[in-house]
Amino acid sequence: MLFERVCEYLISKETINEVIEKADIISVIRDYVSLRKRGTNYIGLCPFHNEKTPSFTVSPDKNIWHCFGCNEGGNVLRFITKVENFSFIEAIQYLANRVGVTIEIDASKSYDKKSPILETVNKSAKFYHSLILKEEAKNAYNYLLNRGFSDEHIKHFQIGYAPRSANSLLMFLKNSGAAIDSLISAGLVIKRENGDYIDRFRDRITFPICNSFGDVIAFGARIIPGADESKQAKYINSPENDIYHKGKILYGLHLTKDHIKKGKTALIVEGYMDFLSCYISGIVNVVATLGTAMTIEQARLIKRYADNAVIGYDSDAAGVNAALRAGEILYNLNVDVNIVEFSKKDPDEVIRSEGIESLTNQIVNAIPFTMFKIDKTVAKYNLQVAENVSKAVDEIVVFLDSINDALKTQPIIKQVSDKLKISEESVYSKLRQFRYFKKTGGKDSSKNVKQPTKDKYVKAQEIIIRIISQDCLKRKEVSQELPPEYFVDENMRKIYSIICNNEGSSTSIIEMLDDELLKNRYVSILINDMKEEVNGFWDNVKVLKNFEYEQKRINIEESIKHAQEDNNLEELDNLLKELNNLRLRRVSSTFKQDEESSRNNND
Template structure:
């Protein structure tokens, strides 16, 4: 039992930024630090570390505490184990009192799974280094791969002997229970699961052994080349990457991780100085693994064999990485080589040079590969372009996606507008598929809920089922254009009749409501204004808040928003203003029941004011008086005028395409209506330009 004095020394010594930093890539923000929460899936950082108070807090899922609590929650450690972990971390010597056999057995029971795995690791290592069978078979194999003893010990390599009950007998003799051994998949019916194989230990981020992989060395046998531990309470394969425990410091330092397929590739590269490398263990990447990477770095380089199987493996995992917002590059090795063999062949220096020279953006790599395979076949080329568009649709960042679209339109020799349409369609298809899956899952939950209630509730009580899932997102049409009313009305004005009639007969084409596309950056800025300044006064004489002013003047273009979340926030604030005659303050967003809105509020309350990219160059945008945070009325007016100008500009461009289409088709009656709409749009744009005050229009 650890003495109270030792516990207090550990708690006083441990620093939250050090402990969390071993698991999460943290960035400084003012006096605090932020990162992606390791306890739940998120793309926008809401996990905060406060060094001065030595605590952490996630405003997305609510987890919080000190260094000990962090380890207990993340690594599923008991309090004593968390203290021991921290003592090792800071090289502190713990004083422990003698404990009885009963207390020792109770502790072993609580920590059984991790303790048994640690015992297994040590036993496999002992078999490798200290038995004739292990040295002649296992150690000879590892030496033939060029592995040094220190690296082998660092990765926990070992050997499982041919005798089928050797480990079982040793574990039972050491006091471990048979049910614990079976639960971890180490033993089945008193027979060892791993035998006659070299062993690889799989660690969690904290360095604890959580599973094993065994490789057979005999050739021409029907047994699988590799066998792995089954899923257990401490090992979830989809959330683990081999070698990340050993690589994480190098990954964060270099801000890049190399991803390979095999265990030996990781060890070989690590031994030759390339330590920022992990393995997928020969399986396709999972969302959990992608999120695990993103907590360490946003840059991934796929390093795969040069044969067709290696290239297909590279293609297979990228979608998951792109969805998580990672920057993906790829290096394809020469045909017939894997990372280990090529390193051994050319040496460390030449291998490093090859990685630097051959590394390329994955999206361009995929495009070149597919187009090369398609050749001059029109059908194959069409399929290739559609596949590229589907991959581009996975890029969430609007600026990054815009850059890709510009470059790919020239690379593919197609109009950028056509490529945008393909991307939009891919996202819409993906959304529909996700909606179907959500509906199926909701139905399954309803069925399970009804079954549980039948068995748990008394007769006569009605069943309570979960609410139905939200309806699938539909494309919102242009709600109608009106001259902007700069805060004169509390209720958004209705569109003119002639525009309503035109929309009813032939709705002008709009881009679908898609995440982070088109005007999403501007819409984000609008929401940031609402969160930070919506509760402040725009016009004290009329008792009008900033939120009332903004929501009234974007209501007629709300249907043309590109980002679903931002549109939803504006709609919610509009309803709030109608009920309370003012805008909500930041706490309303921070404590909103929807996690996405909470995360948005977290970002908004700490991010500086930034106008949309290119607004300064495009409009000569500037504030002649105070900065936005000190002059909310001026900031809101300037932003709103430019925001509406952007929406109208896009509508003008879309309408021009429609006019050309109708002119070619010779549809005179419809052409006249769209010409009339175009005239009105241009008139509105001119009026806005004359009212832009401190904004200078350069075109």
């Protein structure tokens, strides 16, 4: 199991449990999810799937979370692992730093399968950086100087040079002991048709991409100016792998997150050069999305550090459309969004052509996202034609429908009304019509169908598991009274067995479950308080003990029905005798169980 392997090789169970117990689950999750209190729990919109109605629940008393929409769940460690795409070790280290627990990891032992890749990529970054001042990198170095970079900047950002030769990095890494598998996994080499390997990056300036800890996890690489761009891409990036997921990384965040958090505002740009130009010019609350398509994971990262976002994408059509998409994602995360319309193509060009003061002024005068959205939508239509006004409203209504906070729609509708010189009621009417047809227009309505009530045996299993997770005395007692075989569901049987064979808390038991489905099932049981528990714990034990009888009775009665239909009198007689014997055994067993239940409930 994951938990046990980590404990055995790297970190003690006691240390892991200490980190989990000390971490305030509400405080941790609030960095990613807007939570509001409901009873003893907190609810919010799930960070792992798109939803408009909150189904994400956090229980501070039980120190767990669960989403009833996507069925994900776990403890605070599992949340951080999932939301940050951390390895187990990274998540433990992150939480330990947060709560002030010192963790000593035996570096001579390796558990985390990402470590060899991470080590290889960081060695590569040092190799590339060591070459930037060499004679063979003269053109690359001069380009950086002409773009305003000093030697100090080059060192600070670990900018490097990938040599022209086909296998310089490959030979360097092999000589340093790196396995070819880690080079392939990291995307640093490419396999040719003849079976040979060559470096992915050749004769390019390299820009390391780092995770939140500052470890290099990938590279962006630019061709040397003057090279023929018709024969090769201007920029190429590392492929995604175990440690690098482009949509979950913000370029430069490891350098700027403290500045962003302090000022509560992030400037979001597209690429490396936009970021670097801003940073060396003194704008240090900046990040780059490494392309135009912002993801929900990147938006949540921004939300973690900033209440306000200024989107500074390129001023071309692709950049405007991307800014609209990014703005909508951030807006629905309750980030206050403004969008810059640059006088030049991008912020880097503004700085080089007009200076940093001009860029600063353009950022200060950024347009509120909702106004930008309305303006860009309306600009596509000739409003002198009456039907185009209706088309413009129809397009804006789609955006209004996507807003998960009803209070936000009112001021936007007023803006639309003022812009198009139409009544607010006409916009509301369009919105109501859109939602009605969306609801009744053949969409999957299965989510609205009430699920059938769980039978008493499944409920009894859940109640027993929930109670023994919190009551160690009952855990010990029931393990002697109720063998795992009485649990009719295989997954429930596995969970029950692990609980009975361990003395840990429910949060530590989560980590002992080696299957994601088991974890999610267990957490959903823990977080769901059921009224049926008033029936008494031992009554539910009795229900499970009676299950075998019920199953056999149902099967025999079904066979009796078929025997009657077939007029098979001999088979019918045998089945009736079997049913009678089963009932006699039930009477004897029930008497014994009643004695046990009375004794246990009175203890």
